[in-house]
Ligand SMILES: Nc1nc2c(c(=O)[nH]1)N[C@H]1C(S)=C(S)[C@@H](COP(=O)(O)O)O[C@H]1N2
């Protein structure tokens with residue numbers, strides 16, 4: 239009597255790649271807390287700082303000449319859409335952090351963006367092939383509304399952690415909250431544990 243399984247499980251019989259509480263989105267929604275900033279690539283830089291003090295910095299040309307990864311990952315927004323197999327090109331944070339001196343107590347980072355958006359993430363989540371500075375989407379330059387010229391891509395965390403228009407990562411010795419985290423979003427944001435809001 240194996241016939242029952244489909245109807246019995248009904249709507250819950252979903253793709254195992256979709257985390258709990260999420261639905262499959264085939265488009266690519268734009269979610270921005272403010273206007274889309276426009277960057278001038280001739281003066282644009284990406285920096286790693288610590289307590290605000292510079293540690294390393296790359297011009298657009300320097301950054302995009304580093305060895306890149308082509309990344310195909312599922313992404314999950316806290317507003318409940320998930321998109322499968324999104325295709326990006328970017329520089330691994332491993333590559334960027336490689337040449338940077340990091341003190342053992344600097345275990346957290348805050349992403350800072352044009353427009354003022356911030357989000358916090360443990361440094362461990364930026365290492366080990368889990369995070370990138372992405373500058374292409376689907377084989378084309380990353381569109382401004384999706385974070386172009388470059389955004390953070392941390393697909394294993396809810397997508398609000400993937401800061402658009404990112405300009406720096408500030409290394410911190412304590413986990414300080416960013417924009418959405420101060421407004422009630424979870425400090426870490428694991429979609430598989432449904433860490434959406436404070437207390438989840
Ligand atoms: N700078 C900045 N980055 C941001 C946001 C934002 O408002 N500003 N929104 C976040 C949220 S809540 C999500 S779900 C994703 C949305 O990315 P998308 O617009 O490319 O879908 O970007 C994240 N990064």
Ligand SMILES: [Mo]
Pocket residue numbers: 269315316317397398
């Ligand atoms: Mo989001």
